[in-house]
Amino acid sequence: MSALHLMNADLHCHSNVSDGTLSPEAVAERAHRNGVELWSLTDHDEVGGQHRARDAAHALGMDYLPGTEISVTFADKTVHIVGLGFDPDHPTLVAGLAATRGGRERRARDMADDLARVGIPNAFEGALKYVGNPDLISRTHFARYLVEIGICADPHEVFRRYLTEGKPGFVPHRWAKLGDAVRWIVEAGGAAVVAHPARYDFTPNEEYALFVEFKSHGGIGVEVVTGSHTPAEYQRYAEAAREFALLASRGSDFHDPTESHTDLGTLPALPGSVTPIWEALSHRILRA
Template identity: 35%
Template sequence: MRIDLHTHSDRSDGTDSPTELVENAARAGLDVVALTDHDATVGWDEAQAAADRVGVRLVKGLEISTQLQGKSVHLLGYEVDPTHGPLLAELQRVLDGRDNRLPLILERLGALGIEVTAEDVARWSGNAAASGRPHVADALVEKGVVANRDEAFDTLLKPGRPAYVDRYAAPLHEAVRLVREAGGVAVVAHPWSRGSDRVMTPDAVAELAGLGLAGLEVDHNDHDEDQRARLRALAADLDLAVTGSSDYHGTGKIGFPLGCHTTDPEQLERLLPGVLA
């Protein structure tokens, strides 16, 4: 059984519609796929209809933008109640932060002599719950400023680059609590990618486990073999589930194909008992 627990559609910064994502998951030989758009659940119904049609088991999830000690950390929440008021309020605050910083990013690009309008970005954000940096990157590609999203981030949009603007992210400990209160299961996404290992220390992970964190996403393209081995050992020490996934974004992230990393069925059963029944 092949299980991929981290993917994105065009309801956030992926390029597939929820239907296309599920259809592509079936073509990739996946039996189970989780849709985990950033800070939003708006693609769930469409994805479920497609999953029912093609015979793939859908796990409904989201990836919450959080921060710990000023460092970005992403939290996967699976099978939360999408009507849970406190969680919805926090997600809306995150989404508003994305939208509200867009004019500031465009202003900084303009100061660099790069003219991109909100309308240019909107052509790429389309059905997304909010306009984010990946959509700005797509507009920059369209205008020939950069070759792809990676170049846009590396030269202009990531922290420390001239067009970067910070935004609100939920406190990590609070996000774990909200996911649990909403009836869901919390797993830290790629916990040691992009320098997050500086704050996601073994002691920090142990504290999160005490608050109800259920697992770590260990097998991910952003982790090298040594990191995976050490994260696997840490998960074992803390009795946390271990997951693996693609972090698929369609054509929005090259080299992250569906099913490039997968989750053992026993680990999924630990996280979501009965999900495979």
């Protein structure tokens, strides 16, 4: 296995600029402490923490790739597309992300109204206590509030009982189109990556269609090793990367020290049969 495969790159995680609980600086410190060599902060639909993250990474001696995670609607499901190595100040990307964030408050108020109907009042105000960026109030913030008031023991129980399709508090949201999200990333000089594909519960035909359309718009990568994948799924998506001629990415999807299944920098290496996406992005890496 090459040195590039063995690099401790963590290219998917979140700060309190979106739905993480730590500041960009604290996430950088945790990544560095866990041996991360190449890092990217990928807050949801937001690039507001990018300059802070870059500066913190460089102060610690880590190389950095600008990042974000964009929510899109595909086959009536929410799919996440990670962007890496772009210009975080590019006007097309900034405007597109702002448009995607629009509507989150209305959705959040509708979620709170639905929770009130099953005996959980004031959930909107409760969720706001956990929001670092009011433009990005999300289900995760509601989950933290439901744990705080004793409705559930942890966020995983919340998502089993509430906030998901068919359960109280679920309100669908129409996100960006797949082609638009990929275009914003590419026009800003970056690479688009399908995040944690095993999470979407697609049929084989739907997953095939996702990868085909994603590539047709200019997407070039897929997360193979990520916090929500099993070892069997590492191999499954390594095979998908080869089948669709996609580059392979690796990221913990870290949000919080107690909530996240996987800590920053603790994933196994990429399988030797794939090409790491950071090889193609070497010219976009901001060196420490």
